[in-house]
Amino acid sequence: xxxxxxxxxxxxxxxxxxxxxxxxxxxxxxxxxxxxxxxxxxxxxxxxxxxxxxxxxxxxxxxxxxxxxxxxxxxxxxxxxxxxxxxxxxxxxxxxxxxxxxxxxxxxxxxxxxxxxxxxxxxxxxxxxxxxxxxxxxxxxxxxxxxxxxxxxxxxxxxxxxxxxxxxxxxxxxxxxxxxxxxxxxxxxxxxxxxxxxxxxxxxxxxxxxxxxxxxxxxxxxxxxxxxxxxxxxxxxxxxxxxxxxxxxxxxxxxxxxxxxxxxxxxxxxxxxxxxxxxxxxxxxxxxxxxxxxxxxxxxxxxxxxxxxxxxxxxxxxxxxxxxxxxxxxxxxxxxxxxxxxxxxxxxxxxxxxxxxxxxxxxxxxxxxxxxxxxxxxxxxxxxxxxxxxxxxxxxxxxxxxxxxxxxxxxxxxxxxxxxxxxxxxxxxxxxxxxxxxxxxxxxxxxxxxxxxxxxxxxxxxxxxxxxxxxxxxxxxxxxxxxxxxxxxxxxxxxxxxxxxxxxxxxxxxxxxxxxxxxxxxxxxxxxxxxxxxxxxxxxxxxxxxxxxxxxxxxxxxxxxxxxxxxxxxxxxxxxxxxxxxxxxxxxxxxxxxxxxxxxxxxxxx
Numbered sequence: 001x002x003x004x005x006x007x008x009x010x011x012x013x014x015x016x017x018x019x020x021x022x023x024x025x026x027x028x029x030x031x032x033x034x035x036x037x038x039x040x041x042x043x044x045x046x047x048x049x050x051x052x053x054x055x056x057x058x059x060x061x062x063x064x065x066x067x068x069x070x071x072x073x074x075x076x077x078x079x080x081x082x083x084x085x086x087x088x089x090x091x092x093x094x095x096x097x098x099x100x101x102x103x104x105x106x107x108x109x110x111x112x113x114x115x116x117x118x119x120x121x122x123x124x125x126x127x128x129x130x131x132x133x134x135x136x137x138x139x140x141x142x143x144x145x146x147x148x149x150x151x152x153x154x155x156x157x158x159x160x161x162x163x164x165x166x167x168x169x170x171x172x173x174x175x176x177x178x179x180x181x182x183x184x185x186x187x188x189x190x191x192x193x194x195x196x197x198x199x200x201x202x203x204x205x206x207x208x209x210x211x212x213x214x215x216x217x218x219x220x221x222x223x224x225x226x227x228x229x230x231x232x233x234x235x236x237x238x239x240x241x242x243x244x245x246x247x248x249x250x251x252x253x254x255x256x257x258x259x260x261x262x263x264x265x266x267x268x269x270x271x272x273x274x275x276x277x278x279x280x281x282x283x284x285x286x287x288x289x290x291x292x293x294x295x296x297x298x299x300x301x302x303x304x305x306x307x308x309x310x311x312x313x314x315x316x317x318x319x320x321x322x323x324x325x326x327x328x329x330x331x332x333x334x335x336x337x338x339x340x341x342x343x344x345x346x347x348x349x350x351x352x353x354x355x356x357x358x359x360x361x362x363x364x365x366x367x368x369x370x371x372x373x374x375x376x377x378x379x380x381x382x383x384x385x386x387x388x389x390x391x392x393x394x395x396x397x398x399x400x401x402x403x404x405x406x407x408x409x410x411x412x413x414x415x416x417x418x419x420x421x422x423x424x425x426x427x428x429x430x431x432x433x434x435x436x437x438x439x440x441x442x443x444x445x446x447x448x449x450x451x452x453x454x455x456x457x458x459x460x461x462x463x464x465x466x467x468x469x470x471x472x473x474x475x476x477x478x479x480x481x482x483x484x485x486x487x488x489x490x491x492x493x494x495x496x497x498x499x500x501x502x503x504x505x506x507x508x509x510x511x512x513x514x515x516x517x518x519x520x521x522x523x524x525x526x527x528x529x530x531x532x533x534x535x536x537x538x539x540x541x542x543x544x545x546x547x548x549x550x551x552x553x554x555x556x557x558x559x560x561x562x563x564x565x566x567x568x569x570x571x572x573x574x575x576x577x578x579x580x581x582x583x584x585x586x587x588x589x590x591x592x593x594x595x596x597x598x599x600x601x602x603x604x605x606x
Contacts, residue, residue, distance in 0.1 A: 059323045062306040065277075068100050068334040068356060071125075074107040083114050090117030092144040094151060095423040095452050099334035101356035104132050104160065105272060112136035113165070116155040117144075119334075119357040121381075124159040125272045127280065128293045129183040129207075133161040137169050140177070147196035150174050153445075154357055154383065156415065157182055159269055168210065173200045175479050175501075176383075176417045176445040180267060181293065182206040187228075191215035202443050202477050205266050205291050219540060221477045221499035223442075224261050224288045235599055236571060238499040238538030240476065241289040251601040256538035256569035258498065260287040263440060263474055266298075267380045267414040268353050270331075277305040279331070279353060281378065284410070303329065303351070311358075317341045324350065332358035332382055342367045348374040349409075354382030357417075365389040373402040373436055376409040383417045386426030386462070388454075394418055394428050398436030398470060407472065410438040421460025422449030430464040431483075434492075437470045443477035450482050450506050457484070457507045468492050475500075480524075482506065485516070491528035500525060500539035502556070504579075510548045520582070521553035533564040540571045540599070545579030557585035561606060571599040 065071070070086070072079050086100050099119045106126040112134050114122050124132030138157050142149040149172040161183040162169050168187035171179055177200060187210030191198050195215050203212075203222040211229040214220055219236040226243040233253040239245035240258040248257040266282035282292055282300040292298045309323035313335030320330060321344055330343075334356030340363055345352060352369070360382060362368040368384045368391070371377050377397075384394050395418065397411055413434075420426045431446045448462040449455050465480040465487040473490075475497040480487040482505045490497075502524040508514045514521045524541035527534050541556030556572040559565050570589070572581040577595035584590075584602045592600050 056322055059309055059319070059326060059328065061308055061310075061328050062277075062304075063310040065310065065355070066312055066333040066335070068098075069103060070100065071103045071105065072109075073105040074109055079109070080112055083112070086120060087115040087117050090120050091115075093118050094153070097336055099336070099356045099358060101334055103270070104134070106131040108133045108135065110135045114138045116140050116157070119154050121156045121158070121356050122160065123157070123269065124161075125270065126159065127271055127297055129159050129181055130161045132159065133163065135163045137164050138162060139170050140173050141170055142172055142192040142196065147192050147194045149192040149196065149198040149200075152200075153177060154417070156180070158267075159271075161185060168213075171201075172198055174198065175200065175447070175481075176415075177201060178415050178443055179203045180205055180415075181269065181291075184208045184210070186210045188212045189215070190217045190220065204443070204477075205293070207291055207294070219499075219501050221538070223476055223498075224264055224266075224285075224290065224292070226290050226294075235573065236499075236501070236538055236540040236569070238569075240498050240537075243290050250538070250569040250603060251571065251599070254569075254571070254599075256499075258537060260289045261285075261476060261498070262287065262496065263410070264288045264442065264476065265410070265412050265440060266292055267412075267442070268351055268378055270353075270355070273302075279303045279305070279308065279329075279351065281351065305331070308351070308353075311337070313337055317343060329353070331355065332360075334358055336361060336385075338363050339366060339368055340364070343369045344372075345369065345377055345379075346372040346374065349376040351378045351380075352382070353378070353380050357381075357383050359383040359385050361385045362387050362391050362394065363389070365391050367391055367393045367396055369394075370396045371398055371411060371436065373398050373404050375404075375406050375411075377411040378414070379412070379416050380414040381416070383419065385423055386418075386420040386428040386431075386460075388425040388427065390427035390429060390461070392429050393433050394431045396433045396435065397439055398434065400435055400469070402435040402437065402470060404437065406436060406438040410440050411436050412440045412442060413444060414442045416444055418444070418446045420448045420462040421454045422447075422452030423454075425454035426460050428462050430467055431462060432466045434466070434468045434473050435470050437492075438472045439470055439474075441466075441473070441475040441478065445479040446481070447479075448482040448484070448505065450503075455507075457505075457509055457513065464489060468495055471495075474498075485522045486524075486526050487522075488525045489528065490526070490534065491531065493531060494533045495527075495531075496534070497525075497536040498538065500536065502541040504541065504543045504545070504553060506544045506546050506578075508545055508547060508551060511551050514551065514553075519554045521551070523554075523558035524556045525558075527559040527565055529560055531560055531565060532562055534559065534566070536567045538569045539567065540573070541581075542573045542575055543579040543581060544575040549578040551579045553579060553581045555583040555585055555587070555589070556581055559585060559605070561586065563606070565606075567602070567605040570602040570605065573597060573599045
């Protein structure tokens with residue numbers, strides 16, 4: 001696929017943005033669980049000789065994790081050479097088809113530097129991060145891109161303890177690169193070597209014993225963790241439930257700090273119990289603070305791999321749906337999956353877990369995945385890539401009009417990323433629709449591509465990013481960028497967002513193309529006019545209208561003027577003077593101006 005060169009317009013845009021900021025293992029097969037409908041009785045009378053309809057043979061659970069899941073133990077030879085080979089393949093493959101998961105069995109590993117490129121996940125296979133210790137580093141840097149880390153997307157680290165070789169681990173990432181359930185016995189540096197440009201990121205359920213140094217990172221969200229200190233802030237640094245977080249001080253320094261996270265439930269993860277693979281399902285927490293794993297075995301439940309249909313690329317959506325209807329969960333092994341029909345998650349407590357950025361592509365304009373109005377669904381760890389035929393929606397959590405109360409057992413959407421264009425032509429009217437009540441969206445990047453293949457104002461047309469119709473929905477770590485109209489529309493009551501990062505679509509050809517009735521431009525985040533209760537903390541929107549720098553955006557945020565709708569820590573930024581905001585929220589907030597790339601802020605609204 002074509003790669004973006006360091007001299008391309010999008011790289012120059014990223015430069016402006018950032019410079020302004022200063023061997024497969026087999027698991028035993030098991031009979032699949034009961035749950036399929038019984039076969040109908042044979043007909044009587046004249047039709048008695050007609051063959052009975054055959055139901056599909058039951059699909060087995062469990063199985064081999066496939067060639068792109070590399071599993072290591074401390075005695076595995078040549079670990080460094082094997083992880084280096086994956087890195088060489090993936091280092092600059094921003095829009096390639098390679099997908100990898102590097103899994104480390106419990107134990108101690110010495111002298112490793114696991115460098116992560118695109119679509120590569122590294123994880124430990126213990127119940128606690130401290131079960132798997134790498135005396136060395138898990139590194140993300142930006143040598144492939146001349147020291148620019150603003151395109152270090154789609155990679156992850158989970159469930160490991162690190163003892164960095166020089167005392168500080170480097171994790172210089174941008175969007176869609178979670179750092180979950182990690183223990184760094186030292187410091188964590190979030191900038192590339194040379195301290196060039198960076199635009200990320202997300203940490204959850206992690207302990208960093210030393211100091212976290214963001215340096216050039218424009219924005220960051222840290223949730224339910226413990227840190228030894230935090231060095232600096234640029235535009236928008238948000239903390240919820242973080243022991244050791246800096247005090248609330250937005251906008252100077254730009255720290256938005258909540259003592260706890262209202263509701264959270266950590267992402268499911270694969271681990272080994274003896275020689276058996278299982279998936280751990282952490283329990284829900286309210287008013288959460290600190291890590292889930294600090295006092296021994298984490299709280300939650302566990303499922304054997306035999307309860308999962310272990311999918312491989314090339315499997316038809318009809319087969320995946322048969323597995324779901326049978327009562328199996330889905331484990332998507334690394335690779336690219338084309339879907340001829342939507343995946344339908346109709347059973348409560350179903351888990352759909354991806355490894356190594358498994359990627360779903362809906363063909364012929366279908367929706368990739370639909371969830372019923374049921375309790376406790378967990379969607380985690382996969383990428384949805386729009387196809388060339390327009391999809392009305394890409395992911396639907398709940399049907400239209402969903403009303404059931406899921407407060408005791410909500411659906412969670414975690415590290416589920418959506419992309420329109422970049423890897424090739426793609427179109428979707430709306431990317432992610434949340435209809436189910438009490439859904440938790442915990443870290444997503446919903447991206448209409450601004451660079452790569454198949455990119456243009458109409459080429460990868462995508463009018464709306466995220467639409468929330470369900471009541472009582474919580475978003476923790478919401479990244480939504482570049483949509484032709486609204487990036488986020490929120491119509492449900494009592495919604496809450498902790499951290500929002502947005503960039504308006506750069507490629508708008510002129511002011512008329514983004515005219516919204518009497519308003520100039522569509523808000524990045526719009527709360528519906530009938531909403532009476534909504535709250536947000538640490539929300540930012542940036543514009544870079546490089547095709548027509550004279551475009552004016554009326555505001556970044558739009559909301560009803562009512563006491564129950566409240567925001568804390570809002571900012572808008574014009575990147576290098578390419579377009580401007582007239583206001584921050586509604587008609588409130590000073591305009592951005594000139595080429596200074598200095599945020600305009602509103603501390604609280606109303």
